[in-house]
Amino acid sequence: MIGRISLSTWCFEQYVLRDGASLDDVLRMAADMGVDGIDLLDSQIGFGPRPSLHELNRLRRRIESYGLDLVSMWFHTDMIARSAIDSPEAAVADLSEYLAVAAQLGASYVAVQAGTLPPGTSLESGRRTVVDVLSAVEPIAREYGVPIGTESSRPYSVAPLKSPELAREVVQEVGSEYVIVIPDFEAWRLPSSIPRTYLEVEGAPEPIPTTLEEFQKCLPFAPNIQAKFLEIGDDGLDPNYPEESFLTLLSESPVTHDLTVEYEGWIPGVHPERDPLEAVRAILPRVRASRGE
Amino acid sequence: MPLGQIDGIEAGMLVPEIWNARSVGSREERGWYFSVRNQLFHGTRPLGWFGWVAVDLDGVRQRPSRTFLVLRNQWVRVDQMATISDIYWNKTELAKVFVEAGEPVSTGVHSLACTIGTSVQAHTRAVDTIGLKARGEIELKADATVAGTDRVVVRR
Numbered sequence: 529m530i531g532r533i534s535l536s537t538w539c540f541e542q543y544v545l546r547d548g549a550s551l552d553d554v555l556r557m558a559a560d561m562g563v564d565g566i567d568l569l570d571s572q573i574g575f576g577p578r579p580s581l582h583e584l585n586r587l588r589r590r591i592e593s594y595g596l597d598l599v600s601m602w603f604h605t606d607m608i609a610r611s612a613i614d615s616p617e618a619a620v621a622d623l624s625e626y627l628a629v630a631a632q633l634g635a636s637y638v639a640v641q642a643g644t645l646p647p648g649t650s651l652e653s654g655r656r657t658v659v660d661v662l663s664a665v666e667p668i669a670r671e672y673g674v675p676i677g678t679e680s681s682r683p684y685s686v687a688p689l690k691s692p693e694l695a696r697e698v699v700q701e702v703g704s705e706y707v708i709v710i711p712d713f714e715a716w717r718l719p720s721s722i723p724r725t726y727l728e729v730e731g732a733p734e735p736i737p738t739t740l741e742e743f744q745k746c747l748p749f750a751p752n753i754q755a756k757f758l759e760i761g762d763d764g765l766d767p768n769y770p771e772e773s774f775l776t777l778l779s780e781s782p783v784t785h786d787l788t789v790e791y792e793g794w795i796p797g798v799h800p801e802r803d804p805l806e807a808v809r810a811i812l813p814r815v816r817a818s819r820g821e
Numbered sequence: 822m823p824l825g826q827i828d829g830i831e832a833g834m835l836v837p838e839i840w841n842a843r844s845v846g847s848r849e850e851r852g853w854y855f856s857v858r859n860q861l862f863h864g865t866r867p868l869g870w871f872g873w874v875a876v877d878l879d880g881v882r883q884r885p886s887r888t889f890l891v892l893r894n895q896w897v898r899v900d901q902m903a904t905i906s907d908i909y910w911n912k913t914e915l916a917k918v919f920v921e922a923g924e925p926v927s928t929g930v931h932s933l934a935c936t937i938g939t940s941v942q943a944h945t946r947a948v949d950t951i952g953l954k955a956r957g958e959i960e961l962k963a964d965a966t967v968a969g970t971d972r973v974v975v976r977r
Contacts, residue, residue, distance in 0.1 A: 576909030
């Protein structure tokens with residue numbers, strides 16, 4: 529079943545970077561769409577390295593004033609890199625603080641990323657690091673009542689640690705409702721002419737999309753889904769993903785899934801000339817229909 | 822990003838204006854500055870993530886030991902950025918790049934290039950001091966005009 533429908537503020541990042549839109553402008557855009565909530569990026573919660581507690585409290589009230597839930601917070605992480613450069617304890621400390629920030633803001637979930645394998649690091653070693661970090665963070669997530677999940681946004685053939693398969697294995701090994709999988713449609717991208725932004729090597733083989741069977745296997749561990757969209761076809765569907773299958777599986781799932789719409793067609797190389805607001809308006813009816821509206 | 826593409830929105834990052842200025846602090850230095858806005862995707866990063874900045878004026882590389890990235894009145898020499906983990910350049914924030922120079926930049930249009938280091942390392946708080954991940958750079962170019970002379974910037 530699809531629960532809340534939220535918008536990632538990433539949908540409107542072009543307005544922020546190119547046009548100077550404020551966070552309030554973005555919140556207003558999301559509120560005007562009539563969605564239940566938002567997904568907020570770490571770069572939007574105040575000046576680094578650490579946000580002001582007072583500013584976090586004011587931000588929470590601002591989000592609530594627009595009638596929006598803060599469904600999730602997204603932090604840019606690489607647990608493998610942080611562990612190697614500094615220590616696994618540093619990775620645990622970062623994630624613990626992110627959970628505290630998310631709890632202070634009233635977020636329901638925290639989305640992070642496992643990372644990619646540095647040269648000379650085995651997949652098993654990387655996987656073990658992710659399991660160890662998330663196992664150490666689990667009591668913190670439980671204390672704050674905020675599940676933490678690894679955004680699985682890459683096919684296994686490209687980045688196994690960011691794949692749904694491995695995310696699910698890790699979550700099953702940790703074995704807690706506070707450590708979840710966050711499937712991102714991007715891991716299931718179909719071959720198309722739109723460049724893969726993460727393929728930095730010319731001539732790299734076409735990634736093998738994750739299977740729908742794997743999507744179904746992830747659902748019991750995935751109360752939050754990142755629904756990536758790049759473009760909208762004439763039929764109202766995004767041809768880059770098996771969107772109709774996703775929405776059908778989600779609507780039939782016995783688990784309630786909060787769906788975060790993440791329109792990314794605005795980035796250079798995709799369709800920067802298209803208005804993100806119009807694109808999101810075109811996406812939402814299809815998503816709402818899957819919720820029975 | 823695919824090879825050759827910037828991981829952000831390049832247009833508008835480099836403000837094509839040069840200001841001749843004096844920096845007033847423990848000593849007075851003459852120089853000039855321009856501004857750069859951080860428009861990188863997920864761009865809120867510690868200065869060590871960027872690692873370095875290089876400036877070319879009319880094809881001449883400016884001395885890193887006399888070039889500073891100035892954020893919220895914090896002056897960091899561009900060849901000493903690599904270990905900075907607690908000073909962040911936030912997304913959309915405007916930074917000054919100040920070049921100490923004995924002579925002002927002459928009026929007119931000048932070829933300005935500002936190259937900024939980047940890293941593939943994604944974890945926001947980690948500064949890659951061990952060379953774990955590949956590094957890159959962004960080169961910003963503009964024909965810049967001298968917008969004013971003899972501004973005073975306080976550096977204390």
